[in-house]
Amino acid sequence: MNHWIIAPVILPALLAPVIAWVMRFDIVLARTMSLAGTVAVVAISLGLFAGAADGGVEVYKLGNWEPPFGISLVLDRLSAMMLLLTAVLALLVLMHVIATGWDRRGQHFHALFQFQLMGICGAFLTGDAFNLFVFFEVLLIASYGLMLHGGGRMRLKAGLQYVVMNLAGSTLFLFALGTLYATTGTLNIADLGIRVREIAVEDAALVRVAAMLLMIVFAIKAAIFPVQFWLPGTYSNAPAPVAALFAIMTKVGAYAILRVYTVGFGPDVAATGEMPGVWLFWGGLVTTAVGAIGVLGARRLMLLLSFAVVGSMGTLMLAVSAFTPESALAAMYYLLHSTFAAAALFLIADLVVTRRPGGDVLRPYPPIVQNGLFAALFFAAAIGMAGMPPLSGFLGKLLVLDTVRDMPYAMWAWGVILVGSLLTIVGFVRAGSSLFWKPTALPVPEGDGMPTADAHGPVGALALTPAVAALGMLVLLAAFANPVSGYLEATAAQLFSPDAYLATIADPATGKGE
């Protein structure tokens, strides 16, 4: 048994309380430990990623209980990729937070950050549906703290809405798990996959109900229509670096859908068949449209970026909804891209918004320091998000368009994605011109030069690095699209031939795993 599998969960879990109790008065120590812990998680994830690349499915049996009875963690290619994505994103966000001093604006940022990391890593690793619920709660309760970090009237109000929404979602998750356990007698995802494949169509009514309840829960996390409405308010009022970290949170929902609706209720399961895909398709379609219209209508930068995230989740779900290996490849590529694109945008937005006198209101104010630099960065990140060449958004959208071509109603998907991309471009162009271009025509007020909100000077290289690195990931994704899609192709193949995953649970005849 490879004990490294549990390390991405254990390490932040141990580090967080130590930071909270021992280092709460020493920000330098807390920063050092938090950074060291995150770097360690990146290293461990790299190791696990390399280990999983040979196509094996590794099981970590907690307490050495055989999987259907004990709780198991499962590491396959998809989990390893999501872990690495989480770790790299967390490192970028943490560097940004330290460089810009966001962690000084409230207490316990680093402890909450580590708990958040623990929850996300756990959700990607667990092989048990109830354990997935527990890790969801861990990452949610940490995200409540991070979202409220820094305080403020609007942030608290938005935070309250976010918490209420997610508590209702958690209740729904428990209802779904209860129904699932009552009908199949198991909550282990692999065991579930075996049991639901044995259920005849006639007896499957309750299983279908459970499958759709679970779909709603994951749709809340992934912000899919009609349960996407919490996201714009939350992301636009959260601290911008936290919103950048939250770029992975919607992907937790997408990952859960990819996992549960291939290994569990896959397209080959008679009980549910194509039903999840059909619902996801129309939900994704409307979400893409909602995101694009929201980008066009937003009057604040943070709100605009939040709607761009909604739109990208819709496009992602359109690709997922086909539930074929090709579509999973496109979805995973777009997932990698949209995570870094959203993170880059939020990090750049943070640098800009804290320097503007008008905050993130999309209206021309006298130019800020280094206007040209920020304009160039925003331009590049917006190109990535909107899906124009040469960055990876273009390739991602191309893959998505190609993969939905064979679906019924494919013309709807094409129309919505293409028109939505156009609207997104128009929205970003408008935002960019009122943030960076129009201000150059405004007279600079009298005084010592640049009027800034709270005396933020020019941005240093350290604060700039994470945003540029996130943009660099988009460039790398585009430049190395072939090796990346090679890995993703094997991942998709593994996902859609779940025999290896299903074999992780004990054989009832022998009682021995694998």
Add this chain to the structure above:
Amino acid sequence: MEMLVASAVGVLTAGGVYLMLRLRAFPVILGLALLSYAVNVFLFSSGRLAVGLPPVLNKYAETAYSDPLPQALVLTAIVISFGMTAVLVMIALGSFLESAEDEVNIDPNRPEVDEDEDAPQATGAP
């Protein structure tokens, strides 16, 4: 007994959903508490309803037993929903103290966007 448990879950859920839709902090918290009670009872019944049976297998006799797993699930769910409710109460209180209103609703386009008084075009034009 099935009738009793089913209607209890149903009434609790209906009450919880109604209270949540009031969109005021205190009713919403009560509504979420009712919902978590409902789901706890529901989880219990997911292991089939049984009265007076031992929660363990007996290897010496073929006796019926009640499923122990849902009880473990309920325990986890209770602990989590208890902690979450505590967090929610604190956030709701903080939000009420900051903004002096208890509505669980926000306008993403902040009202200050519409106020033209701080528009810079009017101030600095030569």
